[in-house]
Amino acid sequence: MPQSSPLDIVIAGGGTAGWVAAATFARFLGNRASITLVESDAIGTVGVGEATIPQIHNLIIGLGLDQVDFLRRTNGTFKLGIEFVDWLGEGHSYIHSFGYSGRGVGLIPFRQLWLRGRALGVAGELGDYNFNIAAARLKRMSTSAGTKTIPDLAYAYHFDASLFARMLGEYAQERGVRRIEGMIVGVERDGEGGDIAALLLNGERRVEGNFFVDCTGFRSLLLSKTLGVQYQDWSKWLPCDSALAVPCESSDAFRPYTQALSHKSGWQWRIPLQHRTGNGHVYCSKFISDDEAASTLLANLDAAPLADPRPIKFTSGRRETFWTHNCLALGLAAGFMEPLESTSIHLVQSAVARLLNVLPGDLALTATARETFNRLSAIEWARVRDFITLHYFANRREGPFWDYCKNMELPDSLLEKIELFREAGLFMREEDELFLDESWGQVMIGQGITPESWSPLADNVPGEDIGPFLESLAESYRLRASSLPAHREFVASMVGDKVKEKQ
Ligand SMILES: Cc1cc2nc3c(=O)[nH]c(=O)nc-3n(C[C@H](O)[C@H](O)[C@H](O)COP(=O)(O)OP(=O)(O)OC[C@H]3O[C@@H](n4cnc5c(N)ncnc54)[C@H](O)[C@@H]3O)c2cc1C
Numbered sequence: 001m002p003q004s005s006p007l008d009i010v011i012a013g014g015g016t017a018g019w020v021a022a023a024t025f026a027r028f029l030g031n032r033a034s035i036t037l038v039e040s041d042a043i044g045t046v047g048v049g050e051a052t053i054p055q056i057h058n059l060i061i062g063l064g065l066d067q068v069d070f071l072r073r074t075n076g077t078f079k080l081g082i083e084f085v086d087w088l089g090e091g092h093s094y095i096h097s098f099g100y101s102g103r104g105v106g107l108i109p110f111r112q113l114w115l116r117g118r119a120l121g122v123a124g125e126l127g128d129y130n131f132n133i134a135a136a137r138l139k140r141m142s143t144s145a146g147t148k149t150i151p152d153l154a155y156a157y158h159f160d161a162s163l164f165a166r167m168l169g170e171y172a173q174e175r176g177v178r179r180i181e182g183m184i185v186g187v188e189r190d191g192e193g194g195d196i197a198a199l200l201l202n203g204e205r206r207v208e209g210n211f212f213v214d215c216t217g218f219r220s221l222l223l224s225k226t227l228g229v230q231y232q233d234w235s236k237w238l239p240c241d242s243a244l245a246v247p248c249e250s251s252d253a254f255r256p257y258t259q260a261l262s263h264k265s266g267w268q269w270r271i272p273l274q275h276r277t278g279n280g281h282v283y284c285s286k287f288i289s290d291d292e293a294a295s296t297l298l299a300n301l302d303a304a305p306l307a308d309p310r311p312i313k314f315t316s317g318r319r320e321t322f323w324t325h326n327c328l329a330l331g332l333a334a335g336f337m338e339p340l341e342s343t344s345i346h347l348v349q350s351a352v353a354r355l356l357n358v359l360p361g362d363l364a365l366t367a368t369a370r371e372t373f374n375r376l377s378a379i380e381w382a383r384v385r386d387f388i389t390l391h392y393f394a395n396r397r398e399g400p401f402w403d404y405c406k407n408m409e410l411p412d413s414l415l416e417k418i419e420l421f422r423e424a425g426l427f428m429r430e431e432d433e434l435f436l437d438e439s440w441g442q443v444m445i446g447q448g449i450t451p452e453s454w455s456p457l458a459d460n461v462p463g464e465d466i467g468p469f470l471e472s473l474a475e476s477y478r479l480r481a482s483s484l485p486a487h488r489e490f491v492a493s494m495v496g497d498k499v500k501e502k503q
Contacts, residue, residue, distance in 0.1 A: 006032070006033065006034070006363075007029070007032065007033035007034070007210065007211055007363045007365075008033070008034050008036075008208070008209045008210045008211065009025060009029075009033055009034065009035045009036070009209060009211045009212075009213060010036050010037075010038065010199060010207055010208075010209030010211070010212050010213070011035070011036070011037040011038070011212075011213040011215055012038050012184055012199060012212060012213065012214055012215060012216050012221060012222055013037075013038070013039060013214070013215030013216040013217060013331075013333065014037055014038075014039025014045070014165065014169065014179070014215070015039075015045035015046060015165060015215060015217055015331060015332075016045070016049055016161055016164065016165050016168075016331065016345055016348065017215040017217075017330040017331025017332065017333070017348045018037055018039060018165075018213075018215035018330075018331070019037070019165045019168035019169050019172060020059065020168060020330075020345070020348050020349055020352060021213050021215060021330055021348070021352050022035055022037045022168070022169070022172040022177045023063055023168040023169075023171045023172040023175075023177075024059070024062070024063065024349070024352045024353075024356070025172075025177075025352075026171070026172045026175035026176060026177050027062065027063050027064070027175065028062075028356055029356075029363070030175075030176075031176065032363060033363065034178075035172070035176065035177045035178070036177070036178045036179075036180060036207060036209065037172070037177055037178070037179050037180070038179075038180045038181075038182055038184060038199060038201065038207060039179070039180075039181065040181070040182060040183045040184070041181060042183060043183070045161075045162065045165065045217070046217055046218070046312065046332060047161065047162060047245075047310075048161060048243070048245050048278070048280065048312065048339075049161040049339070049344060049345055050158050050159060050160065050161050050271045050273065050278045051079060051082075051156070051158050051258045051269070051271050051339070051342035052079065052156040052157050052158070052159070052342055052345055052346065053098070053156050053341070053342055053343065053346050054098050054154055054155060054156045055156075055346050055349070055350070055434075056156050056157060056345065056346070056349070057156075058349065058353070059349045062353075063168075063171065065167075065171075067143075067494075068494045068495070070157075070159075070167070071157070071159075071274075071491065071494055071495050072494075072495045072496075073163060073167045074157075074159035074160050074163045074164045074167060075159065075160045075163060075273045075274040075275050075276075076157045076158060076159040076160075076273070076274070077157065077158045077159075077254075077256065077272055077273055077274060077487070077491055078141045078155050078156075078157060078158075078256045078487060078490070078491070079098075079155060079156045079157055079158050079256065079257055079258055080095075080097055080098060080099070080132045080133075080135060080136045080141070080153060080154075080155055080256050080257045081095045081096050081097035081098050081099075081132055081133070081136060081257050081258075082095065082096050082257060082258045082259070082260050082341070082342070083095045083136070083255075083257055083258070083259045083260065084096065084260050084262070084391070084446060084447075085259060085260065085261045085262065086261060086262045086397070087260075087262045087267075087391065087395050087396075087397070087446075087447060088395065088396040088397075088447065088448050089396050089397060089398075092396075094125070094126075094127055094442075094445075094446035095127055095130075095132075095133045095136055095137075095257065095442075095446075096341075096439060096442050096443050096446060097127070097130050097132035097133045097136065097154075097257075097442065098132055098154035098155060098156060099130055099131050099132030099133070099151070099153060099154040100130070100151065100154075100438055101114070101126055101127075101129050101130045101438065101441070101442065102114065102129040102130070102470075102473055103149075103473065105461060105469075107457060108455070108457045108458050108460065108461065109455070109457075110129070111126075111425055111441050112425060112454045112455040112457055112458040113458050113461060113466060113469070113470075114126060114129065114470070115425050115451055115453075115454035115458065116454045116458040116459070116461075116463075116466060117466040117467065117470050119454070120463055120466060120467070122466055122467030122470065123466070123467075123470050124470070124474065126441075126442065126445050126446075127442075127446075128470075128474045129470060129473050129474055129477070130442075130477070131145075131150055131151065131153065131477045131480065131481065132153055132154060132155075134474075134477035134478050134480070134481035135153055135256065135481040135484060136255070136256055136257045137481075138481050138482055138484075139253070139254065139255055139256060139486055139487050139488075140256070140481050140482070140484035140485065140486060140487060140490075141153070141155070141256045141484065141485065141486075141487040141490045141491075142484045142485060142490055143155070145480065145481075145484055147480060149476065150476060150477065150480050155256075156342075158258065158271045158272060158273055158278075159273065160273055160275075180201070180205075180207060182201035182202055182203065182205060183201060183202040184199050184200070184201060184216070184221055185200055185201065185202055186199075186200035187199060187200065187221065187222060187225075187226040188200060188206070189226070193325070194227075194325055195210075195325045195326040195327075196209075196212045196222060196226065196227075196325065196326055196327050199212070210326060210365075211326050211327075211328075211365060212326060212327045212328075213327075213328055213329075213330060214327055214328070214329040214330070214333040214334075215329075215330050215331050215333055216333050217331065217332040217333060218314065218332050218333075218336070219333070220319070220329060220332075220333040220334075221333075222327045222329070222333070223319055223322075223324065223327055223328075223329035223333055223334070224319065224329075224333070226327075227324055227325060227327055229319045229320055229321055229324055229329075230319070230320045231315070231317055231318070231319060231320070231335070232317045232318050232319070232320055232335075233315055233316075233317045234315075234316045234317040234318070234337070234385055235315055235316055235317065236408060236409070237316075237385060237389040237392075237408060237410070237411065238316035238317075238337060238338055238385065238388060238389060238392070239284045239286070239392070239401075239404065239405070239408075240266050240282045240283055240284045240316070240338050241284060241285055241286075241313060241314060241315055241316075242282070242283055242284070242285045242290065242293065242311065242312070242313055242314070243280050243281065243282045243283070243311070243312045243314070243338075243339075244280060244281045244283075244290070244293055244294055244297050244309035244310065244311055244312075245278070245279070245280040245309065245310050245312065246279050246280070246297060246298070246301070246305050246306075246307055246308070246309040246310065247276045247277065247278055247279065247305070247306045247307055248276065248277050248279055248301040248302070248303045248304060248305045248306055249276060249277070249303035249304050249306060250272065250273070250274070250275060250276055250277055250303065251272070251277055251302040251303040253272070253302060254272050254486075254487055254488045255270075255272055255487070256487040258270065258271050258342065260340060261300060262395070262397060263281065263283070263296050263300075264287075264288060264292075264296065264399055264401065265283045265284050265287035265288035265293075265399070265400075265401035266281060266282045266283030266284055266288070266293070266401070267281075267282055267283075267340065268280065268281045268282070268296070268297060268300055269282070269339065270302065274491060274495065276306060277301075277302065277303060279297060279300075279301055280297070280339075281293050281294075281296060281297035281309075282338055282339065282340070284401055286401075287399075287400055287401040287404075288401070290311065294309045297309055314336050314338070315336075316336060316337050316338050316385075317335055317336070317337075318334060318335025318336075318337075318378075318381050319333075319334055319335055321374050322334050322351070322373065322374055322377045322378075323370050323373050323374055324370075326365060328351075328355065328373070330348050330351050330352065331344070331347075331348050332344075334347075334351070335381065337381070337384055337385055337388055338388065340388050340391055341384070341387060341388055341391075341435075343384050343388075343434070346434070347380070347381070347384070350380065350434075351373075351377060354373055354376060354377065355373060358372050358373050376432075379431050379432075379433070380432070380433070380434060382411070382413065383413070383430070383431075383433035383434060383435070384433075384434055384435070385411070386411060386413055386414040386417065387434075387435045387439070387440070387443070389408075389410065389411070389414055390414060390417075390418070390440075390443060390444070390447065391443060391447060392405040392408075393405055393406065393408060393410060393414075393418075394418075394444070394447035394448060394449050395447070396448055417440065418444070418449060421440070421441075421444045421449060421451060422449060422450075422451060422452060423451065423452060423453065424451055424452070424453050424454065424455060425441070425451030425453075425454060425455070426451075426455075427440045427441060427444075
């Protein structure tokens with residue numbers, strides 16, 4: 001590095017990570033780089049990863065995809081947030097929504113007014129003042145729900161991950177990406193600098209390049225197996241190490257949100273798609289057997305299973321470095337944080353965007369670009385890790401697994417955030433971190449971390465005005481939400497009757 005010849009990118013692996021990278025490179029580098037992707041039908045993909053966060057719009061808009069076509073081709077539905085069920089004990093639930101709570105008054109942030117309202121005994125749950133949550137509770141959805149005083153709903157998607165990868169595969173190949181089907185059986189390194197020179201495929205084929213993107217999933221064939229980059233194990237903070245995934249028939253509920261139901265030693269996702277619901281039990285194998293985890297999952301499906309539960313083992317954490325020599329890892333090859341906040345696909349797309357942003361105009365892969373990329377990525381991953389860890393730490397369930405989580409030693413970065421929030425409901429966003437004040441606030445309060453006071457700013461509003469102000473907000477959200485179409489109707493209006501038929 002830096003390479004002297006034109007950029008010749010070889011992507012190893014064609015799961016979501018490989019095809020997101022291929023499609024984005026094809027769209028933004030065009031004919032300034034040659035792009036080849038190698039994938040093996042014999043190995044297949046991890047086949048999960050169905051929930052997203054709103055930043056997925058950057059990818060969809062960036063690639064110029066049409067929303068309706070995208071929903072049709074991926075069996076997609078809408079996601080307004082995640083409902084956390086029983087994390088504070090049986091019967092409790094809250095929604096971490098993608099929308100904002102309430103509306104501030106002048107300089108006074110809404111949360112501070114709400115905190116004062118709570119102290120005065122005139123405020124309901126924080127979620128009562130959130131338009132996304134009002135729509136989610138009624139299972140309503142529209143992409144043009146806003147009014148003069150109410151913002152549009154903030155949403156992401158649920159989709160079938162393999163259909164999404166296939167869609168991006170077609171997109172990339174139409175734009176010149178060369179796809180090679182084959183098993184990578186070896187990696188050839190350049191004798192002098194140790195860069196990767198070529199992938200060796202079955203059938204004695206050789207694929208040369210000057211920049212290699214490792215998207216080989218948990219195998220991490222290039223970054224880890226070839227270049228020896230070690231793994232940073234984060235399981236002391238994110239102790240779940242196993243998942244069982246099973247699809248079931250589409251249920252009547254057809255929720256416009258993901259559910260995360262807490263169980264004895266982990267939690268279960270429910271992700272409604274047009275044609276089925278994706279389910280998975282994420283658990284810690286130190287505290288529950290695989291058989292018991294499977295029984296728990298099957299007992300908590302809201303419709304008939306369509307297959308046997310499929311096991312996936314993992315360790316939450318990341319590679320010590322994401323880019324070394326002429327190889328950058330994306331997706332599971334770079335690391336994995338369990339899917340509680342649906343962040344993995346985002347981490348792929350943000351890494352691809354970061355790479356494109358740090359490249360100079362002549363696309364030279366400089367040491368500065370590499371170091372900047374690694375530094376910013378490390379920050380992004382650590383902040384996401386803290387956010388997910390917060391959910392586990394601030395639980396109020398009984399039992400050995402949950403006790404472990406309550407008592408774990410937190411990273412200083414998270415401890416500081418919790419203390420600041422406890423004192424006065426404050427949050428300071430650092431270094432472009434993914435989740436904003438709103439998300440941290442909703443999850444802190446949802447998980448029972450209650451601020452002890454509020455900002456003096458909120459004392460500027462007469463106490464007797466706070467109750468009526470809050471009630472009028474809640475009422476306006478409820479009313480507007482109840483006028484929206486049902487989620488199922490709305491999806492059917494976009495993709496046709498195949499969804500409606502399941503009613
Ligand atoms: C239980 C679980 C739940 C998840 N849920 C979510 C979620 O809700 N939201 C979210 O954003 N993310 C989620 N994820 C993460 C998401 O699934 C992945 O980030 C995403 O699918 C990217 O995977 P990947 O492309 O890195 O790996 P894979 O899908 O495993 O793809 C690896 C590719 O490498 C190829 N390959 C490997 N070895 C070779 C070889 N020797 N020769 C040739 N090709 C090879 C394979 O054929 C395949 O094409 C979840 C992950 C897990 C484990």
